[in-house]
Amino acid sequence: MTTSLPRPVMLAAVGAVLFIGLFMFTRSRSNSSSSSSTPAATTQAPTPATSASGQSDSGAAAAPSANPASPADPGAAATADSKTSGKGLPVAVGRALNAKKVVVLLFWNRRAVDDRSVHNAVNGLSRHGGKVAVFDDRVGNLSQYTRITATAQVTQTPSLVIVDRRGGAQVQTGYLDRATIQQFVDTALGR
Numbered sequence: 001m002t003t004s005l006p007r008p009v010m011l012a013a014v015g016a017v018l019f020i021g022l023f024m025f026t027r028s029r030s031n032s033s034s035s036s037s038t039p040a041a042t043t044q045a046p047t048p049a050t051s052a053s054g055q056s057d058s059g060a061a062a063a064p065s066a067n068p069a070s071p072a073d074p075g076a077a078a079t080a081d082s083k084t085s086g087k088g089l090p091v092a093v094g095r096a097l098n099a100k101k102v103v104v105l106l107f108w109n110r111r112a113v114d115d116r117s118v119h120n121a122v123n124g125l126s127r128h129g130g131k132v133a134v135f136d137d138r139v140g141n142l143s144q145y146t147r148i149t150a151t152a153q154v155t156q157t158p159s160l161v162i163v164d165r166r167g168g169a170q171v172q173t174g175y176l177d178r179a180t181i182q183q184f185v186d187t188a189l190g191r
Helices: 007-035 058-062 074-080 091-098 113-123 139-149 178-189
Strands: 102-108 132-138 159-163 169-173
Touching: 091 102, 091 132, 102 113, 102 139, 102 178, 113 132, 113 178, 132 139, 139 159, 159 178, 169 178
Parallel strands: 102 132
Antiparallel strands: 102 159, 159 169
């Protein structure tokens, strides 16, 4: 005599197997992609800096390029004319990192009230005479920042990523006022 399991128990067992399989699949893919990532401080970007929102960053435009790529590299000319370097960062952000600036990067949603408040606070930050570069972008463009987000997990908006001069990144999420953000930036400048 054979007995069959009740239908809800069978569905729960199948669901558990699928969940474990999906977890193992995504875990193996994230481990392989993070092991091949490079620290954010070694970025190469040869073009003038503008923020991801299209505004010019006055401090980054005056900095000389620290691009060690040789002229024999055929990919160097192609990346010079594009908005993204093709190496996991937009060109302007890469240039600011190469210049050893503190990079403040805000991922935000224009429709959210807290996000707009944080955006206004970030725009009001002191640039410390060009030592701080400020950028903002939509969370939909997160895939363009893989060299930073490989070590700094961005999971919600608003997310503020602050990269110090040595390439160490920290993420602050949720509402932050200008004074608090400025304190994080000042701390990053001291490192």
